[in-house]
Amino acid sequence: MNTAAPTPLAEARDVVKRYGPTTALADGRITVLPGESHALVGRNGAGKSTLVSVLTGLQAPDAGTVRFDGAPAPALADRDGWRRTVACVYQRPMVVPGLSVAENLFLDRQPLRRGLIGWRRLRAEATALLDTWDVRVDPEARASELSVEECQLVQIARALSLGARFIVLDEPTARLDSREIERLFTRMRALQESGVTFLFISHHLQEVYEVCTTVTVLRDARWVVTAPVADLPRAALVEAMAGEGAGTGAHRSAGGPRDPAAPVLLDVRGLTARPYRDVRLTVRAGEVVGLAGSSASGKAELAETLAGLRTPLAGTAELAGERLPFGDVRGCLAAGVGFVPRDRHDQGLVPGMTVGDNATLTVLGALGRFGLVRADRRRALTGDLVRRLDIRTEGPDQPVRELSGGNAQKVVMARALASAPRLLVLVDPTAGVDVKSKESLLARVEDARRDGTAVLVVSDELDDLRRCDRVLVLFHGRVVAEHPAGWRDHELIAAVEGVDHG
Structure with a gap:
């Protein structure tokens, strides 16, 4: 019986990133397995954004290694290699509002016929792509007419069409209402079953427990813990984010008690x-x-x-x-x-x-x-x-x-x-x-x-x-x-x- 651990889809080890005298990441580590929905959490300033910028090829680490599916990450200048490997969907829609959904899906790679865009083929390929991933958006609709949720799904579909199967969702629920959040989570689960892996970044920990299988915590620019979500109670997760012994003492206002009769x-x-x-x-x-x-x-x-x-x-x-x-x-x-x-x-x-x-x-x-x-x-x-x-x-x-x-x-x-x-x-x-x-x-x-x-x-x-x-x-x-x-x-x-x- 083969019990060997699966090769990580994405892995960062001992990543260091400095900006001048500031160390934004002193010990960045994460291991994401195929098919996971892996959460990355930490307070503001913990190093999450820096680690994501390294994992998506926006920044080169000053030290450490990044590997995808067992192979070294593409060279920083190899943008096509990065697009085929990983994509990041941000809370703010990264689409061109004046273009159609189909044009956004195939931006800079539209099918051509005699040097001109083949519009019929573009619409057909966009429809096929959306159908393949069950993204229910009109390919002829203007991106400006879409909801934030629909824009996110279009960005995911675009990434999948390029070959990426590792999708980073950076605060994806920040601008969604409760119904849109539930629909997004439903699509995430369906895409996971189709072989897509997610790195999920959120400040809302209840969402981590709802949609993720594994969680990695960063604190003060360093890796703290990686564990199955089911094995990490919420109190323990908060403690990992806050720091050892956090909250053992009460903090009082330096100015003393206010005057309750003040106007x-x-x-x-x-x-x-x-x-x-x-x-x-x-x-x-x-x-x-x-x-x-x-x-x-x-x-x-x-x-x-x-x-x-x-x-x-x-x-x-x-x-x-x-x-x-x-x-x-x-x-x-x-x-x-x-x-x-x-x-x-x-x-x-x-x-x-x-x-x-x-x-x-x-x-x-x-x-x-x-x-x-x-x-x-x-x-x-x-x-x-x-x-x-x-x-x-x-x-x-x-x-x-x-x-x-x-x-x-x-x-x-x-x-x-x-x-x-x-x-x-x-x-x-x-x-x-x-x-x-x-x-x-x-x-x-x-x-x-x-x-x-x-x-x-x-x-x-x-x-x-x-x-x-x-x-x-x-x-x-x-x-x-x-x-x-x-x-x-x-x-x-x-x-x-x-x-x-x-």
Whole structure:
């Protein structure tokens, strides 16, 4: 009797990937067997995306090996070899919206007749391909008319037509409703029976238990464990993601207990948009409230709505009794909202301007009259902000692009504080900064608390959330849990991942 283990369909061993001084993956390992539905899980920053980029040929590892079906991975430049081996389907549709389903399926390889596209043959081959894999989509429909679920199935069918039998699904359910999720899972099971293997990445652990046979956990850029899903209880899976001994101590707000009699400054009622639904929350003067959730939970979009960057479909938000003007950044700023966006490079800074220009962009009207800014006033305000936030700069006239990441983020925080806001909304305020800058930025949160500001902290970092009086957890766009100061790591992580940790 032959009991030899099957050759892995995909295998990565001892993978290391660095970006400058940052080690994104220190020990990446995974072994996916043929016919599996294999889950890859870990908190944000664990190294999942980096490992996927290596497994799909987007990045070459600095060390380690990648093999498919026992053979070395194709050379990085061999794009056709990679397409025949593996495909990744992302949560956002990767199709050309103006083209038909048939054209998307055979993009760049349309059947030709005398140098022209053979449209009849294209439609016939597309129909045959969709029928083969039981993908029920009209080949003549425009991709722009498809649902997210249908776009994902078209991408899977395209990959299968190229010969790939290893499909990476990266957060595939993030933009699907419950019925679409169940249909996707049904198609996954059917495709598995036809010889397709899946690597399934999700922040929703209940989906891992529903659709996967094996799970690999990454933590802090390293492999932690690989085990059959049936052999790993949910509590053990959360512990593997959180770290050994996580949650043994309670974390209290650094500012102490808030005043329960303090007036409510932010009052959100029934706020609804595509990424979130019926959100209700309040933040009192001097209170710091955290918003936690996966990248697809809607938390960042909710914060951007309160800052005037988005317009919801329904609901209201009042700041100090006045309605916030959704979709109007200037109006929200005038109403008293200070905002630190999630990406300082694309949303937070004007790289061609100076430190002083960037720090005072929100208060130009207070620095002069008739549209003219008085240089002495701007210099004085900038100097005060530089001292308050301990920004290491040569002076207000230094180009902001010359600053380190931590100091650049302090400039973004300075601009949010320059207008003395009544509500301070922070999205990933310490992302990508050094430890000293992180402490300095979080200290400013405590300053805002003492000043009576209402603070909303939206973050993936547990250290950012430890300073909060309460943390609300969003899951599939809804507030599903509230954790007062004193929560433990594993409790919050379980709620974020959709696990009833009971």
